[in-house]
Amino acid sequence: MEFGSLSVILLLVSLVRAGRVQERPKASLILVPAGQLFIGEVVTLRCDIQGHTDTEWRYSFYKNEYQPFYSEVREYSFSVVESDSGKYTCRGERRSDSWRSEISDAVTLTVSETPKPELTSSHKGAALIGNPVVLYCKLDQSAGWRFYWSKHTQSPENETKTETYSYTISSVSVSDGGQYWCRAGRGNPVYYTHYSDALWINTTKSPKAVASIKPDEKVFRGETVTLRCDMQGGGDTEWRYSWNKDDYSHNSFSTRKENTISPVRESDSGKYTCRGQRRSDSQTSEISDAVTLTVSDRAQAVLRSSPQSWLTEGDSVTLSCEVRGSSTGWTFSWYRDKDELLSDSSRGAGGSYTLSPAALNHTGVYACRAMRGETAYHTQYSDTQPLWITGVSPPVSLMVSPSRAEHFITDSLSLSCEGQSDSTGWRVRRYTHSEKVSDCSSGWGSAAGTTCSISSLITSHTGVYWCESESGESSNPVNISVTFGFIILDSPVHPVTEGDPLTLRCLYHHTKPSNLTAEFYKNGSLLQTQTTGEMTIHTVSKSDEGLYHCKHPEKGESPQSWISVRVSTRSAAKSAIGLVGVVVGVSFAVLFIILLILLWCYRTRKDGQSLSHFTGHQQNINQTSVQNHRESGAGDSQSGYMQAEHVYDTVERAGRINKSDAADELSDVTYSQIMRKNRKSKNKGKYIPAKPSQTETIYSEVQPGKTTDADTGSMAVTYAEIELKTQKKPKKKTEQTSIDADTVYSELKQNTDKGDVTGLDDSTSL
Numbered sequence: 001m002e003f004g005s006l007s008v009i010l011l012l013v014s015l016v017r018a019g020r021v022q023e024r025p026k027a028s029l030i031l032v033p034a035g036q037l038f039i040g041e042v043v044t045l046r047c048d049i050q051g052h053t054d055t056e057w058r059y060s061f062y063k064n065e066y067q068p069f070y071s072e073v074r075e076y077s078f079s080v081v082e083s084d085s086g087k088y089t090c091r092g093e094r095r096s097d098s099w100r101s102e103i104s105d106a107v108t109l110t111v112s113e114t115p116k117p118e119l120t121s122s123h124k125g126a127a128l129i130g131n132p133v134v135l136y137c138k139l140d141q142s143a144g145w146r147f148y149w150s151k152h153t154q155s156p157e158n159e160t161k162t163e164t165y166s167y168t169i170s171s172v173s174v175s176d177g178g179q180y181w182c183r184a185g186r187g188n189p190v191y192y193t194h195y196s197d198a199l200w201i202n203t204t205k206s207p208k209a210v211a212s213i214k215p216d217e218k219v220f221r222g223e224t225v226t227l228r229c230d231m232q233g234g235g236d237t238e239w240r241y242s243w244n245k246d247d248y249s250h251n252s253f254s255t256r257k258e259n260t261i262s263p264v265r266e267s268d269s270g271k272y273t274c275r276g277q278r279r280s281d282s283q284t285s286e287i288s289d290a291v292t293l294t295v296s297d298r299a300q301a302v303l304r305s306s307p308q309s310w311l312t313e314g315d316s317v318t319l320s321c322e323v324r325g326s327s328t329g330w331t332f333s334w335y336r337d338k339d340e341l342l343s344d345s346s347r348g349a350g351g352s353y354t355l356s357p358a359a360l361n362h363t364g365v366y367a368c369r370a371m372r373g374e375t376a377y378h379t380q381y382s383d384t385q386p387l388w389i390t391g392v393s394p395p396v397s398l399m400v401s402p403s404r405a406e407h408f409i410t411d412s413l414s415l416s417c418e419g420q421s422d423s424t425g426w427r428v429r430r431y432t433h434s435e436k437v438s439d440c441s442s443g444w445g446s447a448a449g450t451t452c453s454i455s456s457l458i459t460s461h462t463g464v465y466w467c468e469s470e471s472g473e474s475s476n477p478v479n480i481s482v483t484f485g486f487i488i489l490d491s492p493v494h495p496v497t498e499g500d501p502l503t504l505r506c507l508y509h510h511t512k513p514s515n516l517t518a519e520f521y522k523n524g525s526l527l528q529t530q531t532t533g534e535m536t537i538h539t540v541s542k543s544d545e546g547l548y549h550c551k552h553p554e555k556g557e558s559p560q561s562w563i564s565v566r567v568s569t570r571s572a573a574k575s576a577i578g579l580v581g582v583v584v585g586v587s588f589a590v591l592f593i594i595l596l597i598l599l600w601c602y603r604t605r606k607d608g609q610s611l612s613h614f615t616g617h618q619q620n621i622n623q624t625s626v627q628n629h630r631e632s633g634a635g636d637s638q639s640g641y642m643q644a645e646h647v648y649d650t651v652e653r654a655g656r657i658n659k660s661d662a663a664d665e666l667s668d669v670t671y672s673q674i675m676r677k678n679r680k681s682k683n684k685g686k687y688i689p690a691k692p693s694q695t696e697t698i699y700s701e702v703q704p705g706k707t708t709d710a711d712t713g714s715m716a717v718t719y720a721e722i723e724l725k726t727q728k729k730p731k732k733k734t735e736q737t738s739i740d741a742d743t744v745y746s747e748l749k750q751n752t753d754k755g756d757v758t759g760l761d762d763s764t765s766l
Contacts, residue, residue: 025050027104029061029090033144033186036110040185041191043109044077047090049101057092062103065089085111095104115139117147118198119182123281125174128206131283135167137182137196145184145193152178154195175293177203207232209241209288211274215372218326220299223377224262227293231285234484239276239285246270247290262375269295295604299379300324301332301369308562310388310477316356317387321368321386330370335381337364358389365436386431386464388477389615395419396426396475397494398467405561406481408509411457415440417450417467417475425470430480432463457482476638479562489550489560495564496540505534506550506558518550540565 007081032044048061060068061076064086069076078084093099122134123128137147148159149167161168165184171175180199183190187350213219214226229241243259253259261268271290277283311317322333334342334353343353355362365386370379396419403705407413417426427450428440436537438444440452444461454461461482467475478493490505506518516533519526523546537544545565551557 001324008386016614021617024100024102025052025092026061026102027089027091029104029107030477031088031107031109035143036112038112038114038191038193039080039082040114041080042077042189043080044075044082045088045090046075047092047104048074049092052092056095057101058095060091060093062089062091063087066104080109080111082111082113085109106627114194115184116194117182117184117196117609119180119199120200121201123283125280126202126204126287127176128208128283129173129203130286130645132170133169133172133176133201135169135180135182135199137165137167139165139184139193144186146186146190148183148185148192150181150183150195154181172201172203177201185664195515206284206286207276208274208286209275211288211291213272213291213293215326215329216298217328218294220262220296220326220377220379222298224260224373224375225264225268225293227259227261227272227274227291229257229276229277229288238279240279241274241276243272243274247273264293264295266295266297269293277295291746299326299370299377301379301382303366303382303385305366305385305387308564309386310466310479311358312476312566313360313389313391314357315352315389315618317358318355319353319366319368319385319387321351321353321370321382323370329372331372332368332370335369338367340364347491355387358387360389360391361386363389363392383433384436388464388466388474390474390476394473394475395421396423396467396469396473398428398465398475398478400478400480400493403493404488404490405479406483406491406492406559407457408488409457409459409482409484411456411482413454413461413480414464414529415445415454423450423467426450426467426475429468430463430465432460433723459484475641481561483559485556485558487550487552487556489548489558489561491548491561491563495566496544497568498540498542498565499568500540501538502540502544502563503534504536504548504550506530506552507533508552508555516550517554518556520548520550522548542567573733612702629687 026049028048028050030046030048032046033041037043045061047061049057057074059071059074059076062068087108089104089106091103092101117137119140120136120138122136123131127133135149137149141144145165145621147162147165147167148156149162150159167182178201180201181195181197183193183195188605208231210232214227214228214229215223219225227243229243231239239257240255241257243254244252271292272286273290275287276285300323300326302322306318306320308317319334321334323330330351332343332351332353353366353368365384367381367384369381371377396417399416399418401414401416402411415428417423417428419426428445428447429437430440431437432442435442435444440447445452445454450467459482461480463480464477465480466477476494480493481488486509488507490507493560494500496502504520506516506520508516517529517531518533518535519529520535521527531534541564545563547560547562549558549560
């Protein structure tokens with residue numbers, strides 16, 4: 001039994017070695033290319049036998065599990081048509097003994113029409129110059145494609161090939177605009193798809209971003225700053241933004257159009273840029289120019305007074321407030337004696353505050369501060385500025401010895417209150433930035449009555465000094481400046497009277513002025529350079545008022561001192577007298593003109609009335625004058641008197657007559673006054689009235705005679721003769737009565753060129 005079992009085992013081993021018992025391998029089918037294929041494309045069927053070489057097998061390929069076709073090699077290729085679609089399998093058959101492998105799993109082959117790709121781009125709308133543009137050639141079916149790109153024309157010779165379905169233009173230029181196509185290809189020989197539809201690429205200039213900062217100048221720690229990015233020619237809605245600081249382009253700190261930094265710090269200082277990115281396609285604008293943000297320490301207001309801080313009642317003074325290093329967007333608030341608000345930004349207060357005219361109650365210590373921005377950022381308060389307003393003629397003056405405004409340290413100084421009347425009860429006071437208002441007795445000086453002495457000056461003694469009574473009256477203040485330097489200006493402490501001389505000296509510490517060459521300045525401008533160390537203004541005027549200082553090229557320069565000029569009483573009196581004279585002269589001139597106008601109006605009115613009267617009654621006068629005279633003469637004769645009468649006729653002006661006109665035509669008719677007088681007795685010189693029985697006056701016509709200028713031929717004088725005739729009464733004895741009748745001449749001068757009467761002599765009496 002044991003021998004029989006062993007024999008069976010040995011038999012089996014020998015059979016295995018001989019290959020008679022062996023597991024069949026499995027075939028594997030691969031399609032190249034895999035996936036969907038297209039009509040006309042070449043497909044390769046590849047059959048592999050697991051664990052065996054190609055040479056020992058021949059292959060059978062099956063479509064839809066039947067219709068076998070054979071191949072001596074493991075690959076079988078053919079150009080597909082749509083009917084080739086189906087499920088394919090394969091198996092191997094060993095050449096030596098026809099032993100077959102297991103059949104492969106089925107692989108599906110799908111054959112479709114030739115595809116057409118879709119060409120798209122990464123941008124929407126016009127491409128912005130300088131931006132990248134990506135084109136996509138989309139083909140949904142299968143893989144293994146290469147892509148071919150054409151521009152302007154479908155030309156295979158000018159195609160650009162890519163391994164992927166995208167084509168990138170890294171920076172678009174104007175020349176990149178136009179039509180584009182794409183197609184795909186694979187296999188060898190290459191199988192091409194159809195061309196895509198054309199895609200138009202339009203290019204346009206990229207807008208530039210504009211960055212701005214508000215406030216747009218130097219800002220201060222604690223303020224609110226707004227950074228804003230705007231697009232030139234681009235709307236707000238289509239952009240998103242990126243901000244960078246100090247050229248760190250990959251470290252954007254914001255994507256908003258406006259960015260607010262509040263409160264701003266010194267570390268926020270830097271250069272800021274921005275750019276826009278189009279929301280629709282991420283096309284970007286040009287980057288903006290950099291704007292610089294400079295953040296300084298907290299803002300400080302600076303207060304100045306002009307022309308000076310000590311005034312006489314009635315003068316004007318202007319306080320000016322500004323922010324050091326900044327000038328825009330500020331409004332100001334004004335304070336007196338720390339707590340009293342005079343004017344503030346809510347009332348639109350500007351950078352100046354004027355007191356005009358200054359009154360005694362304006363005396364005080366003034367300060368200002370500035371504000372700007374929606375969050376009402378305030379500067380620090382300015383240093384205080386004292387103002388002193390005194391009466392026109394204060395009873396006491398502060399006398400300074402030595403009498404100058406500037407002094408060296410360690411010098412001594414004497415201040416005393418002196419006046420025309422008793423100065424008892426007056427004391428010396430001062431104002432400095434460190435101690436404010438204090439008395440001499442508070443420790444900075446030695447008081448003795450109305451005098452205050454300082455034995456050794458130091459720079460903290462710089463300030464304004466004045467005398468003050470127990471009732472609060474003040475003298476005119478004086479400015480005292482103590483310097484640690486080597487140069488001072490010897491200038492008067494009190495105002496200089498207009499018209500007086502003024503000498504300024506430049507003093508070097510412990511050196512006489514003759515040893516010092518000095519330059520003298522007024523309001524910062526060089527006036528003179530003197531080797532004697534002094535400058536003289538022989539006649540001071542109001543224009544000489546200002547800030548003066550002197551300078552030595554090597555030793556330095558003095559502090560500035562204000563020199564005030566007051567109007568002298570003489571000048572004031574002359575000005576007043578001159579003003580009065582001008583006023584009086586103008587008044588008389590106006591009065592004289594008014595009188596002339598009234599006189600002219602009176603004469604014009606009178607002449608107009610006379611002319612109107614006589615013209616309107618011309619014929620009545622001509623017809624009735626003789627009759628009136630007769631009636632009047634008859635009446636007078638009965639009373640024994642011959643009354644004098646005035647007879648007027650109308651003046652009529654004719655037009656200008658040419659020389660060729662008739663000789664008896666006159667250019668003008670002029671009427672004169674005729675007075676009839678009583679006859680004078682030859683014996684006693686008395687007037688004898690004519691008797692009615694003797695004469696009767698009859699007016700005849702006025703016969704004008706003419707005289708001619710020998711030179712010009714024009715009529716110069718016209719004489720009118722009135723002849724009086726007597727008429728005898730009937731039935732009575734004729735009585736030879738002679739009546740002296742003076743011939744009446746009325747001299748009439750007339751300008752024939754103008755037609756105006758130029759002269760008229762007195763009438764002749766009868």
